[in-house]
Amino acid sequence: MKTAAMTHLDGPSVPRRDRFAACIIRNPVSSVLPRGESDRQRSYHKRQKSLTNGSSRGLQIRSTFIGRGLNVQPLRARRRCRYLCSQTRARTSNTKSRQIESFAALPPGSVSPAKRQIKEVKETKATINCVTFPLPGEGPEQQLLKPDEWSYCDYFWADKKDPQGATSLPGFEVLLQKQLKGKQMQKEMSEFIHERTKIEEEYAKNLSKLSLSPLAAQEEGTLGEAWTQLKKSLHDEAEVHLKFANKLHTEVEKPLLTFRGDHFKKDLKKYDHHMADLRKQLASRFASVEKARKALADRQKDLEVKTQQLEVKLSNKTEEDIKKARRKSTQAGDDLMRCVDLYNQTQSKWFEEMVTASMELEKLEVERIEWIQQHLRQYTTLRHETDMFNQSTVEPVDQLLQNVDPSKDRELWVKENKTGEVRPVDMDI
């Protein structure tokens, strides 16, 4: 049985990159799950799709981003290893439940197999904060979902204990905090660039003002022209820096500020609530399991007592009582199985959402870094441009300084200021 995604993957006509993308868009988790899970994954996927489509701009899946990192070929090979233990085990629960039913009918006096069974479970798995993990060295070896990628989906399964150990933070919260911090960094960079634009504007204002100063405005001739151009060049410089400031504002500061607007934090909150709800559901299901487990133990104890009473014939109605107790014990066993099944379903759902959501956050972080990289590059480009344009403001000054000519200046000045060129002569008597 193949999922739609897999059919896609097998099709040779689809380009490699698009195949990855298609695979992910259809079902981000399917390719890492055994074939037998495809029905549930499909329904899961439908939910994911609607969830994703419903989310605001900041969080929409871009197929290329998610698809990029998926190493599909090895994952399909690993499928045989049943490394996704939670899902495969869930399918075997019915068999186990039948086992319990059968050992409920064991001859009296023998050690309760149900108890033994539970003891075995406790030895290979441990439930921490309502999540069930295999104990170290127990169960089949788990391989990373996305090896060599340091993908978020592989490293945040446990909750994080705070230093005092009193409370603990879900691993997903750690990812969300990273997002919030990233958002904050992006905002602070924008602020930094804003400060820079202010400095540039101030500099430009001062240069422009000085450029209009009347200082040495009466200098004449070619030297006067060079001087006037030098003063003007400050205005040109001011323009260059003002342009830099404006471009910094529109091409760096603003994009850094507005990338992922106000919706982003709301979207993260939605993720947060969604995952927290699943964890609450899991906790509630776990409580049901515990309760059912206790009920079963009580029933089994009762059955055991009644079986012993039958042996010493303390009561007349014992045979009837034992039948009733056995029925109740069987019911309690069924209850426990239902509860465990519901718990496992919920844990499985949480697992799937964790994989999907963490991969989305991972993609968001890649986007953020690339966005920032792109705009800081724009910053350096603008800086280069500014230096270049700035150089050109001096060139006309250089030109006119080249043309400074004291003789010409004297000629101009003398022509304008001469008093008389007739020289005095001796007086006659």
Place this chain on the structure above:
Amino acid sequence: MKTAAMTHLDGPSVPRRDRFAACIIRNPVSSVLPRGESDRQRSYHKRQKSLTNGSSRGLQIRSTFIGRGLNVQPLRARRRCRYLCSQTRARTSNTKSRQIESFAALPPGSVSPAKRQIKEVKETKATINCVTFPLPGEGPEQQLLKPDEWSYCDYFWADKKDPQGATSLPGFEVLLQKQLKGKQMQKEMSEFIHERTKIEEEYAKNLSKLSLSPLAAQEEGTLGEAWTQLKKSLHDEAEVHLKFANKLHTEVEKPLLTFRGDHFKKDLKKYDHHMADLRKQLASRFASVEKARKALADRQKDLEVKTQQLEVKLSNKTEEDIKKARRKSTQAGDDLMRCVDLYNQTQSKWFEEMVTASMELEKLEVERIEWIQQHLRQYTTLRHETDMFNQSTVEPVDQLLQNVDPSKDRELWVKENKTGEVRPVDMDI
């Protein structure tokens, strides 16, 4: 008869440029004067030399500067034209004085030749503000001392009437005012550069301060490194602008400010007083001439009256009286000649000082323009350097932005923040 300077000029072994210099140092005016004047010029030159040596640094003659513009060859040719009329006429005054002596003994009844002579003089020359000029179209044509050079020494012989015409400003004052204005321009340019250094310092201060801002300091990984470098680059930029400011101060602002220090204005004052004194002396000599001229006219009138009396024989002692009147008239003629000679000597001295001083001021102005040109060039050089160094501050940022790698950053972050990679498994009963 050749002056020492001329001998120098004729000597073939002296290089051309040095010959000019030598000529000028020995006698700035000799080469433009007729040979007959060489004795007086030599003594004038001695005065000039001691005057120049005694003057403070700002105004010391630099032989190369004064020598540079002198077109010696044409001047020697022109000597034949006697274009320096004042000096040549001064030598002919004795001949004229003898003429006066002789026509004082003319037979009575004839029109006074002395009166006629004075009338003639008035027709070809005019004395304005005590300086005697040839009337337009009268006397030999004057050629410029330094043709095609627009030299100060050729264009400031007359006094400048102020718009109301009430007072007039000596031409030399116009030259001095140009110097004072030049000094002021130089000072204002220095002020302008000072304002620029302040703007640069302010800019550098702001950049440096922003560079230390903690904004986005928590950005991590390769992006964090690029960001840290970007922030650091502002500090580097600040350093570049601070260096620019410092160099502007020491290499442009200060040289412009200190070029020709406080002594300069004092030196100009000395020039001013010296030339004003000569003009006062000239005025005083002119007054003496006028007075002597009136005395002679009176004596001639007296002699005429007495000669008429002799004709009608009105008196006995007339013969004796006429002899006495003729002697007094001759004495008055001699007096006038002496006064005119003194006047001409003083005017000649003033002329010489005018030529020397105006050429010195001209040289000072060339120096000023070249000094300013040189330092404004230094300004543009520093500006170019600044843009260049500024560019280099962005390069390490570009480098680190090139190295930004979202995968690497994720790896670093996950390694530090992961909560657990063991995935949950289904719970067993």
